[in-house]
Amino acid sequence: MSLDTIKASPGFEKYLPQEYYDLLKDSQFVSPKKVSEMGSFKELIEEHPMCAGCAMTLFIRTMIVALPRPEHTIFVGTAGCGRLVLSQAAIPFVYGNYGDTNAVASGLKRGLGIRFQDTPKDVIVAAGDGGLADIGFSMVMHSWFRKEKFTTVMLDNEVYGNTGGQESGMTQKGMVLKMAPHGKKFEKMDMMGLAKTAGVAYIARVAPTNPNRVAATIQKAVLIAREIGPTYVQAYTSCNIEYAIPTPKVMDDAREVEKARYQFSEYFSDEAKEYWDKLEAEKRQLKGGAATASSAVPEAE
Numbered sequence: 662m663s664l665d666t667i668k669a670s671p672g673f674e675k676y677l678p679q680e681y682y683d684l685l686k687d688s689q690f691v692s693p694k695k696v697s698e699m700g701s702f703k704e705l706i707e708e709h710p711m712c713a714g715c716a717m718t719l720f721i722r723t724m725i726v727a728l729p730r731p732e733h734t735i736f737v738g739t740a741g742c743g744r745l746v747l748s749q750a751a752i753p754f755v756y757g758n759y760g761d762t763n764a765v766a767s768g769l770k771r772g773l774g775i776r777f778q779d780t781p782k783d784v785i786v787a788a789g790d791g792g793l794a795d796i797g798f799s800m801v802m803h804s805w806f807r808k809e810k811f812t813t814v815m816l817d818n819e820v821y822g823n824t825g826g827q828e829s830g831m832t833q834k835g836m837v838l839k840m841a842p843h844g845k846k847f848e849k850m851d852m853m854g855l856a857k858t859a860g861v862a863y864i865a866r867v868a869p870t871n872p873n874r875v876a877a878t879i880q881k882a883v884l885i886a887r888e889i890g891p892t893y894v895q896a897y898t899s900c901n902i903e904y905a906i907p908t909p910k911v912m913d914d915a916r917e918v919e920k921a922r923y924q925f926s927e928y929f930s931d932e933a934k935e936y937w938d939k940l941e942a943e944k945r946q947l948k949g950g951a952a953t954a955s956s957a958v959p960e961a962e
């Protein structure tokens with residue numbers, strides 16, 4: 662952890678708000694945090710304009726707490742609900758045009774690799790199912806074929822939430838939405854299978870029902886992408902507005918959907934598995950000592 666990347670330019674210190682000083686005092690920039698500690702330290706995202714109860718917000722909040730090195734992380738997002746949160750976090754955010762995220766992230770990751778040869782930067786695309794499986798599909802696939810070393814997180818609410826309810830390739834067959842009144846005519850796309858075919862090193866599907874598991878999944882995806890190759894996390898992040906889920910029932914829905922068709926699953930390529938096992942062995946060795954994010958798996962719980 663390091664405060665270097667958020668150091669104020671000389672002369673500006675007195676103009677920065679209290680929130681900035683809270684970040685310097687007790688945040689992930691000071692020491693790694695566990696999801697079980699959420700609410701007791703200054704989080705890197707605290708304000709956003711998402712709908713009340715939106716599961717995507719909970720997922721993004723957990724994902725940010727899980728970042729192995731937030732001070733060396735850059736998010737790439739695009740049009741869609743998720744960017745409303747991501748663009749307000751204390752982490753650099755690049756806004757790709759709708760569909761362009763994985764092309765932008767490819768160039769960014771390569772450029773950062775040339776500029777910061779001693780400090781690898783973690784690039785994470787986080788965008789909706791429409792952005793990644795529809796308009797951005799070819800760019801997602803080709804970033805995977807090219808083995809670009811960054812993480813793609815699909816915020817899969819199974820609809821175009823931000824524009825009021827069009828079907829996406831990830832919507833379930835038969836689903837009737839405000840702007841799909843006849844029901845969707847074809848099956849939900851198998852992006853997990855396509856990722857495997859394209860040679861993605863680590864692939865996971867997760868629902869936001871277990872914050873520790875979300876955190877552990879994100880950490881695996883980021884650390885494996887840093888060293889081995891592309892990683893993909895597909896997260897069920899229901900849209901309570903377009904699916905008319907009453908706010909108090911959002912987590913009930915997540916649990917039901919998880920049980921019925923969104924069970925946690927993960928896949929490692931052989932190389933990714935070998936690397937992950939090595940990191941876990943290092944972590945066990947360091948237990949009791951000070952584990953560093955670059956040499957060991959951070960604690961998620």
Ligand SMILES: Cc1ncc(C[n+]2csc(CCOP(=O)(O)OP(=O)(O)O)c2C)c(N)n1
Pocket residue numbers: 740741742743758759788789790791792793816818820821822823824829
């Ligand atoms: C090139 C382009 N086409 C269309 C839009 C309009 N647009 C903005 S958000 C959005 C849908 C977002 O859906 P999704 O990617 O699934 O994310 P969600 O809002 O559901 O999180 C669309 C079509 C745009 N901004 N740019």
Ligand code: SF4
Pocket residue numbers: 711712715716717742818822823899900901902903
């Ligand atoms: S429209 Fe849906 S996905 Fe977007 S913020 Fe609202 S509940 Fe969340």
